[in-house]
Amino acid sequence: IILSSHARLSVIFPWGAACQGPCHVIFCLLKKKAFHQHLQKKPTRKACMQSRCARLLQMRTTRKVSVWPVGLVGGRRYERPVVENGKVVGWYTGWRADRPFAIDMAGFAVSLQVILSHPKAVFKRRGSQPGMQESDFLKQITTVEELEPKANNCTKVLVWHTRTEKVNLANEPKYHLDTVNIEV
Numbered sequence: 001i002i003l004s005s006h007a008r009l010s011v012i013f014p015w016g017a018a019c020q021g022p023c024h025v026i027f028c029l030l031k032k033k034a035f036h037q038h039l040q041k042k043p044t045r046k047a048c049m050q051s052r053c054a055r056l057l058q059m060r061t062t063r064k065v066s067v068w069p070v071g072l073v074g075g076r077r078y079e080r081p082v083v084e085n086g087k088v089v090g091w092y093t094g095w096r097a098d099r100p101f102a103i104d105m106a107g108f109a110v111s112l113q114v115i116l117s118h119p120k121a122v123f124k125r126r127g128s129q130p131g132m133q134e135s136d137f138l139k140q141i142t143t144v145e146e147l148e149p150k151a152n153n154c155t156k157v158l159v160w161h162t163r164t165e166k167v168n169l170a171n172e173p174k175y176h177l178d179t180v181n182i183e184v
Contacts, residue, residue: 059109071160075171094171
């Protein structure tokens, strides 16, 4: 978890107590730059601690491409792949569910073997329609049928978009439309 705030924050993670064994978090304070400028560099602050929680890092078992729900995204409490019998069959999302992969960037992992076996696959920063970058990338390397659902068949939120501002849930439906009740 990388926080871009300069203020000291007291963060309580609901999954921390549920982890068996040691559970730590990467915690870094970054200089006042746009977040994307830090993606090219390792965080250099001395305040960094590293470790992992098995429940949170299920993506390490990804064989090809795995997916999971993301909390506080797209103006909703969560978005997620819809899973039936262990297979992704659709998307619970607030925007364009008709996209081939209606998923947020924080909602999938790709194995290194897949990246190496598709050397021409690229994540386009330019040239994709807005909101289609994830779909354009994933179409190059997999199909919906091959996706590996994680996080209890996509019924648990273990990843959130977080900001140091009030959450905007403008796209949250007035009535619960999902078939699964997920705590966010």
